[in-house]
Amino acid sequence: MSRLDDLIADAARRDPRALGRLSRIIDDDLEGKEEALRRLHSMGGDARVVGITGPPGAGKSTLVSNLIREGRAGGLSVAVLAVDPTSPFSGGAVLGDRVRMQEHATDPGVFIRSLATRGHMGGLSRSAQQLLTLLDAAGFDLILLETVGVGQEEVQVKDLAQTVIFVTVPGLGDGIQAMKAGVLEIAHIYLVNKADLPMAETAVKDLQTLVSFSPNEDGWKPPVLTSVATRGEGTGRIMEEMDRHFSHLKASGGIAEWRRSLALNSVTEAIRGVVDGSLQHLMTAGRKEFSEDIDRVGRREEDPLSVARRWLERLDLSRG
Amino acid sequence: MKKIRVLIAKPGLDGHDRGAKVVARALRDRGFEVVYTGLHQTPEQIAAAAVQEGVDAVGLSILSGSHLTLVPRVLEQLRERGGEDIPVFVGGIIPAEDIQTLKEAGVMEVFTPGSPTSRIADAIISTVAGE
Secondary structure, three states, X not given: XXXXXXXXXXXXXXXXXXXXXXXXXXXXXXXXHHHXXXXXXXXXXXXEXXXXXXXXXXXXXXXXXXXXXXHHHOOOOEEEEEEEOOOOOOOOEEEOHHHHHHHXXXXXXXXXXXXXXXXXXXXXXXXXXXXXXXXXXXXXXXXXEEOOOOOOOOOXXXXXXXXXXXXXXXXXXXXXXXXXXXXXXXXXXXEEOOOOOXXXXXXXXXXXXXXXXXXXXXXXXXXXXXXXXXXXXXXXXXXXXXXXXXXXXHHHOHHHHHHHHHHHHHHHHHHHHHHHHHHHHHHHHOHHHHHHHHXXXXXXXXXXXXXXXXXXXXXXXXXX | OOOOEEEEEXXXXXXXXXXXXXXXXXXXXXXXXXXXXXXXXXXXXXXXXXXXXXXXXXXXXXXXXXXXXXXXXXXXXXXXXXXXOOOEEEEEOOOHHHHHHHHHHOOOEEEOOOOOHHHXXXXXXXXXXXX
């Protein structure tokens, strides 16, 4: 058997070393990635995926840690992908979500992988969907997907997760903020964490108003919950609502819809990945010429779209 | 594109993580992805995290004087979990006479107070590149 065969066989029995290595191959576009993903894709399909999103410091990682504890107590194996931002200057990142989850580090039924966005917009990394394929193939019962701290528009998690929990804290904005489009629209469960702080009731009311306005086309009315995650308060209720939403999805055909949206997201991301990779290759190869074109656009001797078209004609997609 | 990915951890009981944070930040600014696990980590937790995170290197920050106990246990835990190929670096207050002992136990390099962070980054880069 080849090294890749071994890794995939080991990953299928949730060996952390194999999962760590494969996640590296996938995240870093290393040799064997496409072959691995081809095979992993056919192995999975049963995972339950819950997305956790919300602003920085709202308590997402602490909530994830609480959900791991709750899931483990219920006999579930749990995997976590936790995303933190990449520096736009150095390309580096400090990935600190794990700090809140380290009590689960040595539990053989738990696998935690930190991820950097690497410039990807949408609240996740480009590799997040592919790593989901890996964790799904490994047979984890519950996969928790923690986004970067989000503002208003990072909504990719809705394509990857079956259930989305939006975590917020008291005092972040008034009822008008809650009416705006974007990330506040996508959740199935709203959670006001740090509910022991002043203004918690106002935050709950604003979210209840938001929920009462939303169309609920799928017949699900999102609950608004409270928690104090650092003390574990409220976790049981969140888990109950997660289960209730999952049952609702199964009964309403929502799981099939989710599969389709995940497949759509996977294909479009794969296309983007190949185009981006080819583009990077082309720009690197033609660095000097490209830089001259940029200067010409800067001097207004040529417009950006014409330059872009000329470069796109040279794109070799087999390089992606 | 292969990034350099490291885990920075504080094993044991000392509660001073400024040094670890300075190093984490400096490595970030050199383009590394730095997984930070926080204070009071057991060798088991550190090794398990390193293996799951698929890191290229582990950096241990120890100021408590218990390096001769903790570091070998981290190395042993890494071996036990299939992470014996992950190089380990140590930083902190380490007496000169212990540096050789740590290196003999398998530590790649030891950085004492005042080491420029650029030297730490360079050492990790050359170790990872040389693999």
